[in-house]
Amino acid sequence: MNILNYARYDYCLKKACEFLDQYSIHSFPVDPFEIIKKEKYGLMKYSELADEFDCSIDKVCTCLRSSDGKTILENDYYSIAYNDSKPITRIRFTLMHELGHIYLNHLVDFEKTEMLRNDKIASSLTKQECRVLENEANAFARNVLSPVSMFLTLKNKSVSNVAYTFGLSVAAAETRIDLIDTDAKLITGLNLSQKMMLVYRRFMNKRKCIVCNAQFFKTYNYCPICGGKNTLKWGDGNMIYPKLDTHENGKLTECPNCSNEETDVEGNFCQICGENLVNKCSNNDCYYNEPLPSNARFCPICGSYSTFYNAGFLKEWDYNETASGFMDIPDSIDEGLPFN
Numbered sequence: 001m002n003i004l005n006y007a008r009y010d011y012c013l014k015k016a017c018e019f020l021d022q023y024s025i026h027s028f029p030v031d032p033f034e035i036i037k038k039e040k041y042g043l044m045k046y047s048e049l050a051d052e053f054d055c056s057i058d059k060v061c062t063c064l065r066s067s068d069g070k071t072i073l074e075n076d077y078y079s080i081a082y083n084d085s086k087p088i089t090r091i092r093f094t095l096m097h098e099l100g101h102i103y104l105n106h107l108v109d110f111e112k113t114e115m116l117r118n119d120k121i122a123s124s125l126t127k128q129e130c131r132v133l134e135n136e137a138n139a140f141a142r143n144v145l146s147p148v149s150m151f152l153t154l155k156n157k158s159v160s161n162v163a164y165t166f167g168l169s170v171a172a173a174e175t176r177i178d179l180i181d182t183d184a185k186l187i188t189g190l191n192l193s194q195k196m197m198l199v200y201r202r203f204m205n206k207r208k209c210i211v212c213n214a215q216f217f218k219t220y221n222y223c224p225i226c227g228g229k230n231t232l233k234w235g236d237g238n239m240i241y242p243k244l245d246t247h248e249n250g251k252l253t254e255c256p257n258c259s260n261e262e263t264d265v266e267g268n269f270c271q272i273c274g275e276n277l278v279n280k281c282s283n284n285d286c287y288y289n290e291p292l293p294s295n296a297r298f299c300p301i302c303g304s305y306s307t308f309y310n311a312g313f314l315k316e317w318d319y320n321e322t323a324s325g326f327m328d329i330p331d332s333i334d335e336g337l338p339f340n
Contacts, residue, residue, distance in 0.1 A: 003110050005128065007135040013186050015103055016143035017195045026202035026217065027236050029167025030145050032095035041102075042079030049081060057085055069094040073107040089169040093141055100140030106133050139183075146176045148184050149196040150203065208237030212317050215240050220300030226317045227298035243295040244313065250291030252277040256313045279308040 019025075023035055036043050046060045053060075061083065064070040068090070069082040080098045082091055101107065112124050125133070146166040151157070154165065163173035187196055207216040212226035215237035223231050225241055245253040247264055254261045258273040265271060268278040279292040281299035288301040297309040297317060308314050 001109050001111060003112065003125070003129045003132055005132070007132050007139065009136075009139050009182075010186055010190055012100075012104065012136050012139040013143060013183065013190060013192060015100075016140050016147075017187075017192050019099075019103055019140075019144055020147060020199050021195065024202060024217075025144070025147075025199060026206045028146075028150065028165060028203070029092060030096070032092060032099060035099060036080065036095065039078075042077065044079065044081045045084040046081060047084050057083065069098045071098045071101045071107065078102055078107075087169065089163070089167055089172070092167050093145065093169065093172050096141040096145055097137045100137035100144075101133070104136055104140060106137070142172065142176055142179070143183060145172075147196055147199045148180065148187055149193075149200040151176065151180055152184065153200055204234075206234065206236060207232040208235045209233075213237045213239045214317075222298055222300050222303040224293060224296035224298050224300045224306075227303055229303060241295045241317065243293060244308070246294050250278050250294070252294065256311075276307055276311065279306050279313075282307050282310055 023038075033043075046057045046064075049060045050057050060081075061067045064081060067083060068086065069080060072079050072081075080095065082094050082098070084091065086094070112129070145168060146162065150166075151162070154161065157177065159170060159173045159177065162168065162176055163170055166173070166176070168176065187193055202217055205217050205219075207219045208214065209216070209223040209226060209228060209231045210233055211228040211231045212223065214223065214225040216232060219232040222229050244256070247253060251263055251268060253263055255263060255270040255273060255275055255277060257275040258270060260270050260272040263270065263277055268276055270277055279294050279296060280290075281288055281292065281302065281304055283299065283302050283304035286299055286302040286304060288299060292299065292306050292308075294308065295314065296306045297314050298304065298306060306314070
């Protein structure tokens with residue numbers, strides 16, 4: 001495939017929406033370091049390269065043909081180098097720009113970049129081809145770092161507030177403001193408005209428990225992890241407690257009691273040992289009869305113990321163990337947020 005003579009902005013917007021959804025972006029400024037870490041891409045600072053080769057950062061910029069960052073694909077492994085002497089706002093945009101090259105398949109889809117997936121790429125492309133790929137990566141980066149749905153709901157759309165809210169440089173914030181109408185029209189034309197609004201809803205619905213610091217995207221009367229009443233507040237938690245694997249109906253894929261893995265059958269119980277494999281509220285008087293998330297120790301409605309907790313399938317919430325996995329329970333929206 002040859003590089004086109006124009007940037008595919010519609011494609012970039014679609015991929016930005018996919019990216020926001022795939023990584024469940026709900027906090028701003030977006031942290032590209034976390035995404036790079038999650039994907040296990042290589043990451044190196046220009047200063048580290050300068051030390052390794054006993055040269056200046058300016059020399060590194062010259063060798064990599066970029067004063068900001070560079071992405072290399074070698075043996076199906078992506079590596080990103082970035083200029084750590086730049087301000088953090090510039091670094092954030094640079095890293096998302098480089099992630100854009102990866103997510104837009106710039107080093108895979110095109111004949112020139114497919115054959116030259118190393119530091120010779122820049123010299124093999126014409127200025128026009130470079131400009132097209134750079135414009136696409138920029139469009140991707142700005143629509144991930146400052147999604148249209150989030151920008152449009154800002155109460156204060158000044159350059160300084162846009163820069164502060166999304167962690168952008170003043171120049172990037174000005175570009176975001178200048179191109180917001182263009183991007184918004186594209187999103188509407190591509191029928192991506194509802195998908196973009198999911199980002200805003202995730203942001204508005206995020207909750208943390210002030211007792212166990214669990215992260216939620218919805219809330220209820222009681223924290224399902226620690227059982228605290230009215231402890232879920234708007235914000236970002238940093239503890240994400242592990243879930244047990246389940247089928248779509250909430251039934252465990254493996255029985256914790258007898259290790260039976262043939263559980264995708266009718267009914268809530270293990271056909272080998274008879275153990276209950278669907279997490280529910282243990283209070284028979286509670287009106288909530290739907291399956292609870294598999295990591296819920298407590299019912300979010302009445303605060304009673306869950307059946308999984310009573311059965312010993314789940315440890316105490318403050319058990320000293322690394323946690324991962326998200327909760328997903330109903331919610332209402334708090335007021336006093338920086339968005340309408």
